[in-house]
Amino acid sequence: MIVVRPFQYNESDYQVMAEVYSALAPDAPLSAVEWRIRDELHNPQLPLYRFVGELDGKAVGYAEYYQPTWCADPCHLTIQLCVHPAYHRRGLGNALWNQLQHAWQPLQPHHIWLNVREDWHTGLTFAGHRQFHESRRVWSSRLDLASFNPEPFQGAIERVTVQGIEIISFARLAETGEHFWEELYEFEQQTTRDLLTSFPITIPTYKQWRKFYQPEHGILWEGSFAALHNGHIVGISMLETIDNDSDVEVGFTAVRRDYRGRGIALALKLFTIAYGREMGISGIRTDNDSTNLPMWHINQRLGFQRGPTWIVMHRHEQNGEVT
DSSP states (O other), X not given: OEEEEEOOOSHHHHHHHHHHHHHHOTTSXXXXXXXXXXXXXXXXXXXXXXXXEEETTEEEEEEEEEOOTTBOOTTEEEEEEEEOGXXXXXXXXXXXXXXXXXXXXXGOOXXXXXXXXXXXXXXXXXXXXXXXXXXXXXXXXXXXXXXXXXXXXXXXXXXXXXXXXXXXXXXXXXXXXXXXXXXXXXXXXXXXXXXXXXXXXXXXXXXXXXXXXXXXXXXXXXXXXXXXXXXXXXXXXXXXXXXXXXXXXXEEEEEOGGGTTSSHHHHHHHHHHHHHHHTTOOEEEEEEETTOHHHHHHHHHHTOEEEEEEEEEEEEEETTEEO
């Protein structure tokens, strides 16, 4: 028997999400702690609806829709629908989908976004049958720090510092007090506008944004760096980790538009790599968007190896009908 019920924000249901997702992506699992922290970082003023699917009393799937914290337009919703691979083709995915559609109707969204890994063949077929179409691609990549060769990058940091640009850790800059965070917030307001995304971007309120920079939410202040020129932030690259003892993730990397082409992004990444090696970290993971090939070329030069590709899929709805 199939039962679809509301998600209970407790350890048990977060563990369901972790087990289902990790069975689908065993090479990049997400723990219950990571799912909980993702929820803590979601803007509570924006929609988030989630439920769990059970087969014969066993929770083996979940689905959700939400308006991303960085999305400026409520007509855009992102969804996720996952069923444990051992329970595919038993009707649970369809039941979760029907519940999703019913739940989002009051919001009258025009754009539904879904990420499906290219090796999730069942998921791609499922999405195609529901009028989702490919929009762009995002792929994961990993740098093995034990095999990283710094020799080709001799002089890359000096090329930046001779311009009068300093590279300083967030940990040191945070010692100056709230001023650093306020300037970082202003920097991100400028640079996020340059990102090519599926939806119009807005930066959240300062209070909501600060949550992303709390150590308990994963950011590594000692492993995140800012490039400063004349005392002002002109570039950043961040590292973060949640519940992972071996690898860290690259967070936001950006350079102010009028400072691009000076080698700042490469120098910042070299600082994060040096931190990772010093701390005995095994690898650094990041995502690269097909709309941002310059950053991917930097990562390739550094030795990042391309991993699974996510297909960003789009479904357009108008007045309750798919177009």
